[in-house]
Each structure stands twice: as C-alpha cells, then as structure tokens.
Amino acid sequence: MDYLTTLLLLISIVSASIIRILIRRFESVRLPPGPRPFPIIGNILELGINPHKSLTKLSKIYGPLMTLKLGSITTIVISSPQVAKQVLHKNGHVFSSRTIPHSVQALDHHRFSIVWLPPSPKWRNLRRVCATKVFSPQLLDSTQILRQQKVHDLLDFVKERCKKGEVIGFCERKMQKILVNVWAIGRDPTIWENPEMFMPERFLECEIDFKGHDFELIPFGTGKRICPGLPLAHRSMHLVVASLVHNFEWKLADGLVPENMNMEEQYGISIKRVQSLLVEAISIKHD
Incomplete structure (x- = not known):
C-alpha cells in the first residue's frame, strides 16, 4: 500500500511538472x-x-x-x-498600472496613494486634485466632478471592453x-x-x-x-539656475580639474555619481 501511494505521488508530481512546462512554453510563444x-x-x-x-x-x-x-x-x-x-x-490605458511591492500593500498605500493606484475613477480624481490644487492656480469645480461621476463610470466600463x-x-x-x-x-x-x-x-x-x-x-x-510636477519644475528651474549663476562663482573643490572628475554612476532609486561632486561657491558682491 505504501509503495502504491509513493508511486502515485511521484506520477502526480511528474505530470504536474510536465503540464506546467508545456503551459509556460505555450504562453511564451x-x-x-x-x-x-x-x-x-x-x-x-x-x-x-x-x-x-x-x-x-x-x-x-x-x-x-x-x-x-x-x-x-x-x-x-x-x-x-x-x-x-x-x-x-x-x-497607455492598458499598461499604466504598476507592480505593487508587498511593503506598499502592508500599509494600504496601494489603496489611497496616487503613485500606486491603478488607472480608475478614484485615481483620476486624485490626480486631477493634485494637478489643480498643488501645481496650478486654477481650481476645478468639485461639485461638477461629483455630478459626472456616474457618467465617468459608464465611460470607463466601455473603454475597458474596448481595450x-x-x-x-x-x-x-x-x-x-x-x-x-x-x-x-x-x-x-x-x-x-x-x-x-x-x-x-x-x-x-x-x-x-x-x-x-x-x-x-x-x-x-x-x-x-x-x-x-512638470509645469512647476519648468517654471522654477530657470529661476533657480539663474539665481545661482548670478550670485555665485563656482569652482571644483580641492583643486580638482574637470578632466580628472570621476563620472562613474551608481544605480539606485535615482542614478547618482559614485563620487559626490564637491564645489566651492564664492559669493559675488553686486554694486
């Protein structure tokens, strides 16, 4: 009886493995x-x-x-x-969702954060609020959004079926x-x-x-x-760079010359230089 049970178990494992391999090959075509x-x-x-x-x-x-x-x-x-x-x-309507790490799901960020929410009426509302309340002087009529919510739901349903x-x-x-x-x-x-x-x-x-x-x-x-935040960055970047150039003279620290700078990169959340850039800022006195 034990021999028969072991044999059936081995046959089941081998069969499941073969089926899984065949399915993967079919899906990867x-x-x-x-x-x-x-x-x-x-x-x-x-x-x-x-x-x-x-x-x-x-x-x-x-x-x-x-x-x-x-x-x-x-x-x-x-x-x-x-x-x-x-x-x-x-x-974009198909591929705009993101893979959500388990650490994000543990804190429910995937349910309330504009960064992790998939494209949906809730995500669009949050993004619209972010764009109009934070990065733009213009405000949207919030009551209009509420009135049109049901219409948006129906339109989203149609778009989902047309993907x-x-x-x-x-x-x-x-x-x-x-x-x-x-x-x-x-x-x-x-x-x-x-x-x-x-x-x-x-x-x-x-x-x-x-x-x-x-x-x-x-x-x-x-x-x-x-x-x-693209519009905000576009408006402010020119002013920040112009202010730094206008008010300071810049040179590399420790007598370093541009030809000897280490430009190797280090990968992370953002790409940064392996060796941090050190500069000296000398204030310019304007008459």
Missing part, C-alpha cells in the same frame, strides 16, 4: 526575445550593479523589445522611442511587468550625436521637447503616468 533565464533567479545576475547600462547592452543583442525573467516575474524591457510610444501613448492591449504583435496578458529604459532612449546614437558627451547646446535648435510629446526625450515620463 508570443513573448519578445531575450536571454535564457536561470532556474529560480531568472536573469537577475545579468543586471549587475548598473542595470540601466546592462539593459542597454542587452537591447543591442535582442532588440528594443525584449523579455527578462526577474525571479518569477516576467518583465518586458523597452529601449526605443517608437516602442515606448506604442506602450505609453497608444496603449486591445497588443504592442508590435505581442499580447498584453503575457506581459506581467513593463519597464521603459529611459536611460537608453535618451542616449540612442541614431537620434543624438555623441550621446555620452555633455553638449547642452544640442537642444538650442532641437524640435524635440521634454513635455511627453516626443518619445526621444521623456525625463518626466509620458502618457497617463507623466509627472504632475
């Missing part, structure tokens, strides 16, 4: 190409300490749309403005997570001449702007998830 993942950890080791650079190198091998396995999560990496436009603009969710022939249901490599897009040599050089003059006669309409340069994002 329409996934973009990518490096072969290792068991359990997937392609995590290939990211290295600077994932943005590693992803850029991989995109030159597998193309601007590739598949990575980050642990158990299937991730689609986008590294070209053309594909980013299809994902963030033409199919297609397909990018360059790949199905949305297979894409568990979308990652747009803005670092690679902003340094595409087919768009920017000498992309690794500091040449701010390249923007003087350039028709590409940063407001989310041109996907060759999207530092503030684009589509439904574009940064709501």
